[in-house]
Amino acid sequence: MPNTRYAFALGSLLLAGTVHAQVTPPAAGTPPPPATPAPPPSAPTPDKSVPYGAGMKLNISADGSKYLRFIAWTQFWAQYNENNSNTLRDGLPKSDQVAFGLRRTRLIMLAQLNPRFLLLLDMGMENQTTISGGEPNDPNGPAKRAPFYVHNATGEFRVNKYLSVGAGLNYQVGISRMTQASTLNIMTYDLPIVNYPTLDQTDQFGFFMGHMPRAASEASTTAWPSTTRL
Numbered sequence: 001m002p003n004t005r006y007a008f009a010l011g012s013l014l015l016a017g018t019v020h021a022q023v024t025p026p027a028a029g030t031p032p033p034p035a036t037p038a039p040p041p042s043a044p045t046p047d048k049s050v051p052y053g054a055g056m057k058l059n060i061s062a063d064g065s066k067y068l069r070f071i072a073w074t075q076f077w078a079q080y081n082e083n084n085s086n087t088l089r090d091g092l093p094k095s096d097q098v099a100f101g102l103r104r105t106r107l108i109m110l111a112q113l114n115p116r117f118l119l120l121l122d123m124g125m126e127n128q129t130t131i132s133g134g135e136p137n138d139p140n141g142p143a144k145r146a147p148f149y150v151h152n153a154t155g156e157f158r159v160n161k162y163l164s165v166g167a168g169l170n171y172q173v174g175i176s177r178m179t180q181a182s183t184l185n186i187m188t189y190d191l192p193i194v195n196y197p198t199l200d201q202t203d204q205f206g207f208f209m210g211h212m213p214r215a216a217s218e219a220s221t222t223a224w225p226s227t228t229r230l
Contacts, residue, residue: 065115071108073184077101079129089131101129103190104183106151115158120165122152126205151207156214167211169204 026172079099087094090209106124113119127133135145156166183191193199196206 069110075103099129
């Protein structure tokens with residue numbers, strides 16, 4: 001009986017060794033296949049539409065942290081008006097009229113001198129049509145040489161990733177998108193002008209000389225004008 005017990009135990013050990021020996025180790029010198037890399041994080045969605053991308057950007061440093069950027073656009077209108085009674089045009093009665101014009105024309109230049117300091121210059125003109133909108137008292141006609149002037153000129157310092165401060169000729173936006181002054185993001189045919197109660201009376205076409213804080217996002221140094229002025 002003891003011999004039978006020892007024979008059974010020895011057989012169990014041999015069987016376990018046989019099963020263990022059947023596990024095939026990986027071939028020497030063959031590394032395991034690499035793991036599938038994780039997909040990159042998706043880019044944050046801008047809070048406003050950016051149909052023109054980043055405009056024209058000229059890097060002035062190898063890593064692109066210092067740059068000059070240019071953005072330009074023009075809004076063209078074709079209009080037909082039924083005039084009020086007794087309307088005169090060039091001294092003659094005119095019941096209606098057709099006009100083609102440049103409602104807005106803009107050129108923006110930005111200079112990112114370092115990650116904290118940004119210069120902005122916004123120039124342009126408004127409301128030049130084939131019948132009006134030119135230089136006042138121009139002897140060649142009312143629709144010649146519309147004034148091209150500075151709208152916005154500011155310098156801005158980034159305090160931290162949440163706040164920037166600046167000064168210069170700047171503007172304020174309204175509390176809703178319908179009252180914002182940004183002509184690149186208006187949702188309607190034109191601005192309702194309800195946010196300009198004192199237009200050209202206490203300001204320069206909606207722009208003021210002064211200083212301003214600006215709530216900034218972490219990527220706002222290269223995403224103007226995606227942030228909101230306060």
